Amino acid sequence: MTDQKKSSGISRRTAVKGIGATLGAAAFAKAIAPITTWTAEQSVDEFLQKHYQELTPEQMQKILARLQAETKEQYGAEVEISDPKPQEGVKFAYALNLSICVGCRKCAQACHLENNHDRPSGNSYIRVLEMKKGSLDMEQGKVDYKGPVPKSDSFYMPVQCQQCDAPPCVDVCPVEATWKEKDGIVAVDYNWCIGCRYCEAACPYHARRFNWTKPQIPAEEINPQQGYLSNRIRPQGVMEKCTFCLHRTREGRLPACLEACPTGARVFGNILDPDSEIRWVLENKRVFVLKEELGTKPSFYYFFDE
Amino acid sequence: MSSMSKTAPSPASAGERHLVSYPRFLWRIAVMSTEGNWLFYAWMIFLSAVALVGLNAWATQVSQGMVVTNMSDHVSWGLYIANFTFMVGLAAGGVMMVIPAYLYHDDDMHDVVIIGELLAIAAIFMCIAFVVVDLGRPDRFWHMIPGIGKFHFPISMLTWDVIVLNGYLLINLHICGYLLYQRYRGRRPNPKFYIPFVFLSIGWAISIHTVTAFLYQGLGGRPFWNTALLAPRFLTSAFVSGPAFIILALEAIRYLSSYKVGDGAIRILVNIMRITILINLLMLASEIFTEFYTGGAHTASARYLYFGLHGHNALVPWIWSSIAITVVAALLLLCPKVTKHPIMLTTACALAFAGIWIEKGMGLIIPGFIPSTLHEIVEYTPNGIEWRISAGIWAAGLMIYTLAIRVAMPIFSGEVSLAKDKDNSA
Numbered sequence: 190m191t192d193q194k195k196s197s198g199i200s201r202r203t204a205v206k207g208i209g210a211t212l213g214a215a216a217f218a219k220a221i222a223p224i225t226t227w228t229a230e231q232s233v234d235e236f237l238q239k240h241y242q243e244l245t246p247e248q249m250q251k252i253l254a255r256l257q258a259e260t261k262e263q264y265g266a267e268v269e270i271s272d273p274k275p276q277e278g279v280k281f282a283y284a285l286n287l288s289i290c291v292g293c294r295k296c297a298q299a300c301h302l303e304n305n306h307d308r309p310s311g312n313s314y315i316r317v318l319e320m321k322k323g324s325l326d327m328e329q330g331k332v333d334y335k336g337p338v339p340k341s342d343s344f345y346m347p348v349q350c351q352q353c354d355a356p357p358c359v360d361v362c363p364v365e366a367t368w369k370e371k372d373g374i375v376a377v378d379y380n381w382c383i384g385c386r387y388c389e390a391a392c393p394y395h396a397r398r399f400n401w402t403k404p405q406i407p408a409e410e411i412n413p414q415q416g417y418l419s420n421r422i423r424p425q426g427v428m429e430k431c432t433f434c435l436h437r438t439r440e441g442r443l444p445a446c447l448e449a450c451p452t453g454a455r456v457f458g459n460i461l462d463p464d465s466e467i468r469w470v471l472e473n474k475r476v477f478v479l480k481e482e483l484g485t486k487p488s489f490y491y492f493f494d495e
Numbered sequence: 496m497s498s499m500s501k502t503a504p505s506p507a508s509a510g511e512r513h514l515v516s517y518p519r520f521l522w523r524i525a526v527m528s529t530e531g532n533w534l535f536y537a538w539m540i541f542l543s544a545v546a547l548v549g550l551n552a553w554a555t556q557v558s559q560g561m562v563v564t565n566m567s568d569h570v571s572w573g574l575y576i577a578n579f580t581f582m583v584g585l586a587a588g589g590v591m592m593v594i595p596a597y598l599y600h601d602d603d604m605h606d607v608v609i610i611g612e613l614l615a616i617a618a619i620f621m622c623i624a625f626v627v628v629d630l631g632r633p634d635r636f637w638h639m640i641p642g643i644g645k646f647h648f649p650i651s652m653l654t655w656d657v658i659v660l661n662g663y664l665l666i667n668l669h670i671c672g673y674l675l676y677q678r679y680r681g682r683r684p685n686p687k688f689y690i691p692f693v694f695l696s697i698g699w700a701i702s703i704h705t706v707t708a709f710l711y712q713g714l715g716g717r718p719f720w721n722t723a724l725l726a727p728r729f730l731t732s733a734f735v736s737g738p739a740f741i742i743l744a745l746e747a748i749r750y751l752s753s754y755k756v757g758d759g760a761i762r763i764l765v766n767i768m769r770i771t772i773l774i775n776l777l778m779l780a781s782e783i784f785t786e787f788y789t790g791g792a793h794t795a796s797a798r799y800l801y802f803g804l805h806g807h808n809a810l811v812p813w814i815w816s817s818i819a820i821t822v823v824a825a826l827l828l829l830c831p832k833v834t835k836h837p838i839m840l841t842t843a844c845a846l847a848f849a850g851i852w853i854e855k856g857m858g859l860i861i862p863g864f865i866p867s868t869l870h871e872i873v874e875y876t877p878n879g880i881e882w883r884i885s886a887g888i889w890a891a892g893l894m895i896y897t898l899a900i901r902v903a904m905p906i907f908s909g910e911v912s913l914a915k916d917k918d919n920s921a
């Protein structure tokens with residue numbers, strides 16, 4: 190091989206490689222384009238935001254103000270986002286009387302409206318099972334029942350987050366984006382969740398919901414009373430769940446699902462208060478929990494009238 | 496500097512020589528990676544095209560949300576995690592080259608052991624990629640980095656998986672990088688610097704698949720996964736798919752390049768597969784027996800998977816084709832003459848590989864979600880976006896593997912070395 194041939198060969202090869210590299214880079218830029226427009230919409234403050242439990246009150250105030258401004262900008266709604274803390278000496282528990290529940294699903298609808306769920310998906314934290322009398326086997330249950338309720342051969346079992354004392358969803362989270370609060374509520378930091386959905390796989394009660402896309406709600410339908418850990422409009426790509434409406438219950442009000450129940454099947458309260466109605470139910474009724482054998486220790490009880 | 500490098504080795508000059516020869520080694524790798532025959536270019540261009548299509552699909556998924564996939568709150572993990580699970584097995588299976596070579600001092604294996612380790616590297620890259628594309632918020636990956644984020648160790652099994660997968664990647668990068676660099680310099684690798692890591696990688700390979708099985712196995716709410724047999728079954732299937740892929744790679748190297756691949760290595764791998772594929776089938780039988788002889792509500796997922804449930808049967812064709820092709824592969828492998836018939840051998844390996852891919856993916860991850868924990872049946876079939884992203888990751892992984900072999904083989908055979916490079920440039 191002569192020197193001349195060698196050098197011309199190298200330069201031709203290099204030129205072809207250069208063209209190839211340029212084409213490749215251009216194709217790469219084109220392929221990745223949708224992500225660059227998305228990142229442009231994300232705020233730097235949001236990206237750098239620390240975990241909920243590490244935020245100082247001042248930092249939280251700034252974040253709440255930012256979230257309110259973002260809701261105004263993106264959804265056109267004036268909202269007030271607060272961060273109510275657990276009260277001392279309070280642990281929440283829920284009980285549900287299966288003898289009175291008629292399966293009307295008003296609770297699920299109230300949950301949908303209260304918690305600013307995505308409208309097109311009709312999301313709700315509550316699923317109501319229509320069960321044949323004589324069996325507690327969920328395999329015999331139906332969630333997509335139709336026609337007038339209650340049917341004489343059926344009973345109805347609403348299922349929502351059981352706020353377990355040994356929550357499998359909290360154990361599996363790789364980034365501690367979900368944890369159990371002092372008053373018994375299993376909370377999610379929507380700004381810390383990475384969206385791996387391991388908690389959704391771990392939950393035995395189908396209590397967790399993922400934001401497969403950015404929630405859509407008309408401005409006039411947005412519930413303006415919002416909590417940071419509860420019903421504020423969730424970001425895309427993160428997990429959410431029932432919080433026993435902590436933005437209401439931590440301020441002495443009742444959960445939206447209870448207020449909506451037309452039959453009074455739902456009982457909610459502070460399990461540490463000996464005079465509370467929930468304590469009366471637990472002490473005087475025969476109560477049971479779902480999937481007790483899994484050892485999740487639910488704070489959600491079911492009972493029948495004798 | 497150049498005169499220094501010609502002096503006798505001394506502790507003082509060793510560091511400086513590395514300063515010259517290591518960048519030279521890296522540069523040589525970079526140059527070799529972009530050179531080859533027309534087949535090499537065609538293959539790389541094809542893989543790049545597929546990878547870019549996948550990248551574009553992923554960019555769309557990130558911007559519009561995972562609503563563009565067919566996953567749901569009921570089936571919250573799909574094709575990505577299915578592929579991830581299989582890929583962990585492939586990475587673990589790569590080590591099946593290492594055990595005979597170092598534990599039993601089999602010399603035939605020493606020449607090709609690096610092919611298995613490079614496969615482990617490419618497979619782990621794909622594992623990590625499949626997890627990343629499954630994240631709803633990949634921009635928050637830093638939340639998982641210990642120190643600046645919150646690493647939920649040791650409670651979350653996912654954090655164990657992060658540790659073992661990245662650890663396995665580093666161990667194999669070290670072994671391959673060290674061996675190749677020493678060969679390039681024309682030195683004998685110092686056993687102190689790699690033998691301990693080789694033994695570590697053997698144990699570590701077991702750990703990556705055990706921990707990945709524990710991810711699913713530990714969930715009490717999912718009876719289909721909540722079985723102690725899961726981790727051992729993961730390992731046996733890994734020790735089928737890993738050797739199967741390596742045999743295919745060795746056959747390809749044999750036909751597409753001038754490198755001599757001995758029959759000894761292939762014979763050992765076939766012997767490994769003969770045993771592991773049968774153990775895998777035995778475990779499958781044991782699982783099916785427990786599920787169907789006992790009956791009851793916990794069997795619902797298995798009934799759905801194998802026979803369909805209440806008129807829903809999307810997974811039935813998948814699992815039966817998996818069982819059928821695994822059985823055919825086992826029969827072919829049991830033929831005494833299989834090592835002498837390349838077509839029969841590659842067919843057996845391709846079938847075994849495909850059979851395990853279905854079994855560990857559509858046959859394991861998806862039925863765990865069906866019926867759901869409240870016994871709703873919501874079916875799942877991957878859609879175009881999911882197939883494109885998955886194909887893109889496979890293409891990127893194959894690209895890494897092709898380049899790794901493209902670089903490693905000439906260095907290992909002595910065709911490319913520091914001494915020859917110096918002669919050429921002089």
